[in-house]
Amino acid sequence: MPSTGYLDAAATAPLRQEARAAMLAVLDAGPANPSSVHSPGHRAKAVVDEARAEVAAALGATPAEVVFTSGGTEANNLAVTGLALANPRGRHLVTTPIEHPSVLESCRFLERVFGFELTVVPVDADGRVDPGTVVSAIRDDTTLVSIGLANGEIGTVQPIPEIAAAARARGALVHTDAVQAAASLPVSFGSGRADAGEAWPGDHVDAMTIASHKFGGPQGAGALLVRRHLRLEPILHGGGQERGARSGTENVAAIAGFAAAVRAASAEIGTRALALLRNRDVLVERVLSEVPGTRLTGHPSERLPGHASFVVEGVSGESLLVALDAAGFAVSSGSACAAGKDEPSPTLLAMGFTSELAQTAIRFTLPEPLADAALDRIVGVLRGETRGAGGASSGSA
Numbered sequence: 219m220p221s222t223g224y225l226d227a228a229a230t231a232p233l234r235q236e237a238r239a240a241m242l243a244v245l246d247a248g249p250a251n252p253s254s255v256h257s258p259g260h261r262a263k264a265v266v267d268e269a270r271a272e273v274a275a276a277l278g279a280t281p282a283e284v285v286f287t288s289g290g291t292e293a294n295n296l297a298v299t300g301l302a303l304a305n306p307r308g309r310h311l312v313t314t315p316i317e318h319p320s321v322l323e324s325c326r327f328l329e330r331v332f333g334f335e336l337t338v339v340p341v342d343a344d345g346r347v348d349p350g351t352v353v354s355a356i357r358d359d360t361t362l363v364s365i366g367l368a369n370g371e372i373g374t375v376q377p378i379p380e381i382a383a384a385a386r387a388r389g390a391l392v393h394t395d396a397v398q399a400a401a402s403l404p405v406s407f408g409s410g411r412a413d414a415g416e417a418w419p420g421d422h423v424d425a426m427t428i429a430s431h432k433f434g435g436p437q438g439a440g441a442l443l444v445r446r447h448l449r450l451e452p453i454l455h456g457g458g459q460e461r462g463a464r465s466g467t468e469n470v471a472a473i474a475g476f477a478a479a480v481r482a483a484s485a486e487i488g489t490r491a492l493a494l495l496r497n498r499d500v501l502v503e504r505v506l507s508e509v510p511g512t513r514l515t516g517h518p519s520e521r522l523p524g525h526a527s528f529v530v531e532g533v534s535g536e537s538l539l540v541a542l543d544a545a546g547f548a549v550s551s552g553s554a555c556a557a558g559k560d561e562p563s564p565t566l567l568a569m570g571f572t573s574e575l576a577q578t579a580i581r582f583t584l585p586e587p588l589a590d591a592a593l594d595r596i597v598g599v600l601r602g603e604t605r606g607a608g609g610a611s612s613g614s615a
């Protein structure tokens with residue numbers, strides 16, 4: 219399949235050349251454990267230190283705020299479990315029904331095993347969280363609020379700075395899962411971003427998750443950015459790497475590839491976002507006007523730049539996916555982690571879609587803008603699949 223047919227960047231982005239080169243350089247340099255005290259060990263430690271400095275610089279953090287992990291899932295587990303257990307203000311958590319399972323299941327783990335209480339605040343029909351609802355859910359014993367910066371399934375971006383400022387004013391810690399947002403929007407953990415002159419969500423949040431493979435780095439690497447003054451209960455116990463926050467020999471090659479991808483993504487993020495956004499708007503406009511029974515899911519404007527997701531009345535998402543695959547386009551019928559599960563998406567159900575309509579979901583996440591010919595072919599395939607399905611009503615519950 220030509221790379222232009224790969225339209226599933228939210229599941230995993232194409233590997234960047236810079237990341238590949240950085241990984242190969244580490245692998246070719248020979249065996250080295252960053253904890254070893256000989257020269258190869260020093261060399262590996264220097265690679266990890268440099269990668270930490272690069273990730274920090276690109277994301278407005280300090281190197282001491284970066285904890286490398288095995289990916290977004292582990293970073294979310296560490297954030298939720300580690301912050302909640304180490305900060306004994308109380309045993310109450312606030313989150314939303316549309317979080318990645320690594321956040322939701324970590325909250326449920328704390329409920330089940332440690333007796334925490336969980337408030338799941340609702341989202342509206344566009345998948346947006348109302349900051350006022352979050353604030354009213356916060357109690358005197360709320361330890362942590364964990365809400366994602368952007369949702370990978372529907373693309374909706376949340377008003378995290380408002381939510382975080384209000385939650386912190388009430389004494390709760392705030393974690394945001396920025397795995398999807400950081401790869402395509404100028405995200406910063408600091409009070410300013412050198413290249414863009416802005417900071418979003420900035421220093422409002424206490425901890426932020428990122429994952430290498432959404433930037434075009436390797437899978438199996440990620441980081442939790444966390445304020446230095448905060449205590450974090452480790453979830454992996456052992457040799458005390460990552461200043462005690464995450465034991466285990468570092469995956470040096472993956473960390474080097476991760477940092478190279480973040481640096482490369484950061485250098486082009488503004489121009490790329492603009493190009494993707496324009497192209498996405500054309501795709502959305504054409505699908506909605508030319509394919510009967512389609513409806514955009516997620517917020518129409520507050521959404522990730524290359525993200526276009528729809529429900530298509532009367533046609534299963536799975537059959538759309540198969541038809542597009544046969545035409546050379548790799549897309550998703552839901553979130554990657556929900557793929558293979560024959561259940562309607564909890565995110566769409568939480569937004570008020572019926573179970574029937576939720577099963578017609580299809581998602582395009584563009585790694586690069588689509589050519590006109592590809593747009594024509596996509597619209598043609600969708601039209602072919604909807605022929606005879608015959609629905610054009612909105613159908614949401």
Ligand SMILES: Cc1ncc(COP(=O)(O)O)c(C=O)c1O
Binds near residue numbers: 290292397430
């Ligand atoms: C929003 C979000 N959080 C977390 C993850 C998990 O990251 P990883 O695949 O690195 O474990 C994903 C993966 O799709 C995601 O989209």
